[in-house]
Amino acid sequence: MTEQNGSANGRPLLEIKDLKKYFRVGRENLKAVDGISLEIKKGETFGLVGESGCGKSTAGRVLVRLYQPSGGEVLYGGKNVHEAKGDEGRSLNRKMQMIFQDPQASLNPRMIVGDIIAEGIDIHGLAENRKERLDRVHELLETVGLSPEHASRYPHEFSGGQRQRIGVARAIALNPRLIICDEPVSALDVSIQAQVINLLQDLQKEFDLTYVFIAHDLSVVKHISDRVAVMYLGRIVEIADRATLYGKPRHPYTASLLSAIPVPDPQKERERRRVVLSGDVPSPANPPKGCHFHTRCPRAQDYCVEHEPGLEPQEKESHMAACFFPVLDDQRIEEPGTSRPYRAE
Amino acid sequence: MAALNGDVLLQVKDLRISFGTYAGEVQAIRGASFDLRHSETLAIVGESGSGKSVAARSIMRLNPEANTMVRGGEILFEGRDILKLNEKQMQRIRGPKIAMVFQDPMTSLDPTMRIGRQIEESLKKHLGMSGRRARERAIELLNLVGIPHAEARVRQYPHQFSGGMRQRVVIAIALSCDPQILIADEPTTALDVTIQAQILELLRELQERIGTSIILITHDLGVVASTAHRIAVMYGGKIVETGTLREIFYNPQMPYTWGLLASIPLPTADRSQELIPIPGSPPSALDPPKGCPFTARCPYAMQICADEMPEYTPFSEEHRAACWLHHQMAPNVEPPARIGGTR
């Protein structure tokens, strides 16, 4: 029995093709997402990483149909998600859900927790009667590690970590197949982050979920993801599986990001070589010409100012990086080995 | 690593601070003691609600006057108790002696005033500098914190600076009167990780160059590992462990510290290990627990933990922890394998 999500015929669950999202702000065109292409496989956790302004949150919201794309398309099980209307649209709502970042703002302060969690159930009429609804709410609360008595409370009575768990409960209430997690732990303390991350991993196993995990914290992403894509100024600069990205990053931005993460180990902190990027992230309304990263890149050459790199496969097909002078093994980030731009071998 | 034998600059003794709210008395700090030495960076680590930010603001007496109650303790600086000073005396301390950098650079600066003027305000008020001298010093400070084209940028407004730059400006303002103590309350939390690295490096450089003592408030142990000399771990309004950097990271003696260390995902390329979270949530400050505040979430909690607050057990000159596990009658417990170290 093949499911609509296309897993049986090996098709990826979600296909993103040259997705663009621009915002008009006054006279400027803010290119929040500037052409990204990805495939998300069923059952995987795909990490999407970048600093503020890189477009990852915007991309997430386009995926879950909160925004219409300015260009490109998103296909779920082969079907364009933004063209779905009516019943098809509703069905997509149930299949793709989102977990939001801010535990303060993601729950309606005027609604009790039970109603918040059951909102999806109410909208899609999934419960026959009040008892069924209540049972489902209790079940969901327990699944996320809270207790049924919490259903009659208001969000402000809970801590940040608990609120995020309520958000998770709300998202899984509809039995989605794909969940976009938009920085779900960024606003939490580290010890609480671990709670929520573990919860997400447990739920993934239990319900066979697929995640797109958006974050700016590389350590967290590394812990939970199978594959990771790094975004900079609306574009993807590198995609690889976890081990490769963290072990042998090719793109200088990825390498700098990794070297910038503070490690909670004093000895390692003193020993490591750090590449601290100079300057600030340029505005997405006015990205630099050529390679977007060249203004801050420690190894930028003249070539980079004039040409835009595309994602090219590195040693493995599955490892792509958009750089003319990728960081090869044993190289320091600041020293490009050659002055000849990189092409696929 | 300098300064472990430095003189004590600031001493906080058994500080107890509460806030009066319509819901009752919120006991934010319930007996915290720590000190700060010359030219060192002391990190106060704890999660939200542990009282660390309140502690920082208490040193500066920046808590809202109306409902802040000092329930006990002293903050000794230059031979006087800060808690007993009046506003006029405090104004002579805030700025020239002790300065603060806050978390959000977006809201720390006045959006309607040029950057130069904001720096000069402090110089004029506390050091009595004249217009031209003040302007020169402002440019000097901007250079010190690494803002390029300082002469031009000094005339710009905050919105023309990015987040990281703004934080540098805030640091410049804080340092303008050469304070002995800089309190940085989560200075990099709102910043991207590459900018965070820049700011932390700046703080380190500044300390080496000028010798300012820094109190760094944070919940991020990674930030601590790269900048602090000594660490005070705070939980539920109390300091539960203090020690040097290495002592805390490699030989922690309190289950909360173990929990903190075990719950951090590491960015190294090892096979990822299970994250061991600390279950539950921080205790209520309205109705704080009688004994050790960590009891409800501690995997090793004993009856005595719920009843009484443990005393501090010293492990070295700098290292001490408050935990009943160190009492002779307590069972032997090893910290989780991931932490390593010995008891």
Next chain:
Amino acid sequence: METRQRPLTPELFKPVGEDYRDNERIAGPSIGFWRDSWYRLRKNKAALVGLVVIVALIAVAYVSPLFSPYTPYAQDMTQTYLNPSGKHLMGTDNFGRDMFVRVWEGMRVSLYIALLAAFFDLAIGVPFGAVSGLLGGRVDGVMQRIIEILNGIPNLVVAILVMVVLDPGILTISVAIGVAGWTSMARIIRGRVLQLRDQEFTLASRSLGAGRRRLLVKHLLPNSLGLIIITLMLTIPSAIFYEAVLSFIGLGIQVPKASLGSLINDGYPQLKFHSYLLWFPAGVFSLLMLSFNLLADGLRDALDPRMRR
């Protein structure tokens, strides 16, 4: 070192029981939004005074006529222009009518007009603003232009136009005031809806599949209730005042009916010799206005979610 209060026994070092463990329990009863706001309002002395005064004034206005032998319209030409006394607490006017009853009648009429005007605010202003904010884009543009045009016409002109079209009377005045005044409520609600529209909980609802109606009813309006109440509280004194202005220029309540405004208007020419005819209605009027403003201020603080603890 303190002396120990009790000796340490090995018993105490056994693992702690389940009831000490954190099971994500929440201490205390659930405090709903309204109860919490009420607590906060109570702490604001000025607002409480305002509330008490309003309630007291209303009570007197409705109860006192029951105890008085006089009616607001009964004329007695033998009793004209009497100073305040035991028999006539606020004196009598040029027709011998007891001012005490008349002032409270005036207050009742003024309040009635104000409440009607507030109703218009609610009925027109809130939906208009909410729809404008929610739909955005061109619809919002058009709706805002309508408001701007309406605001461009002086309120007085609008009021006069309405009164020319409809017969003079209490209802007409209310409609006139309401029609001129709903625009500020609309703008305020629109602002709030715009703010709420981008909040994560609204986005979450949309991603669950909520339609516009659900968004409005379950999310946007409940989170605007505070603002609505505060604005209404300010609309009321504003309407009372406006009615007084209309009366002052002769467009308000017609004799023999009385409103606070018309009474002030009548009392004003008598300032030289029978000033009590002005002071009493003016005094009640000022007290009412002040109290509503104090209450509205207090409510604004009490209902503001950002000032929570």
